[in-house]
Amino acid sequence: MSESSGVAAPEEPTARELVQPIVLLVDRDEPAGRDEGIAVAALASVKAYRQDPGNPAWPLWAAGAFAKSVRRADAKMFAKVLASFPDHALAAVGAASAVGLPPMPSERLPKLLAKLQVSGTQLPEGVPLAPQPLTIVLNDSLGMSTGKAAAQAAHALFAWLLDAGPAADAWAAAGFPVGVARLSARDFHKGARKATGPVIHDAGRTEIEPGSATAYVVLTAL
Incomplete structure (x- = not known):
């Protein structure tokens, strides 16, 4: 079995066992900015789905908790993942790049993915993203790392995509524009009334308390 073919399980995996790997390029010398990294990870997640929506892993995975694993790779390892x-689905936002893959069993990830680090992923502040018609809003009061925020942003964008209907096609036709807003707790909860998709609440397995409201999408116009 080769890594390029994914993971073949002897038995059908359950939704709980599946995770979508997202690999974020973190250049050692010139890393992208934080908001670029968050946006590109979310975009890679949904581009992987749109690239191959007929993959039978997607509906099974979507029936669960949309589990995602944002892993970081330097330029050399990122090139290995691409090859x-x-x-893979490759996404770029500003100076940031990320790869999204279809869901696969979390306990049987290919070795190349399994050895990539998950925790502690941080990017410098960088330049804020320009306003976009689609914005992922994050609860900045939670103090999430870049990797954690990226996973929550991907949850929110994917949840929006599944119910977006024609708006998703219009968004794709516009070039997948994605903005990021990190708000105080007060502004985050106040703005949730304008959310276009569901408000994401984290399971609390890492970094933050269970049930914490983390992210949502606001769509203005395309």
Whole structure:
């Protein structure tokens, strides 16, 4: 079994066992900015789905908790991921790049992915993203790391996409514009009334308290 073919399980995995890997390029010398990294990870997640919506892993995974694993790679390892997984979806936002892959069993990730670090992913502040018609709003009061915020942003964008209907196609036709807003707790909860998709609440397995409201999408116009 080769890494490029994903993971073949002897038995059908359950929704709880599936995770979508997202690999974020973190350049050692010139890392992208925080908001660029958050946006590109979320975009890679949904581009992987739109690239191959017929993959049977997607509906099973979506029936669960949309589990995602944002892993970081330097330029050398990122190139290996691109070469090893031909079914990847590549996304770019500003100076940031990320790869999204279809869901696979979390306990049987290919070795190349499994050895990439998950925790502690941080990017410098960088330059704020320009306003976009689609904005992922994050609860900045939670103090999430870049990697954690990226996973929550991906949850929010994917949840929006599944119910977006024609708006998703219009967004894709516009070039997948994605903005990021990090708000205080007060402004985050106040703005949730304008959310276009569901408000994401975290399971609390890492970094933050269970049930914490983390992210949502606001769509203005395309």
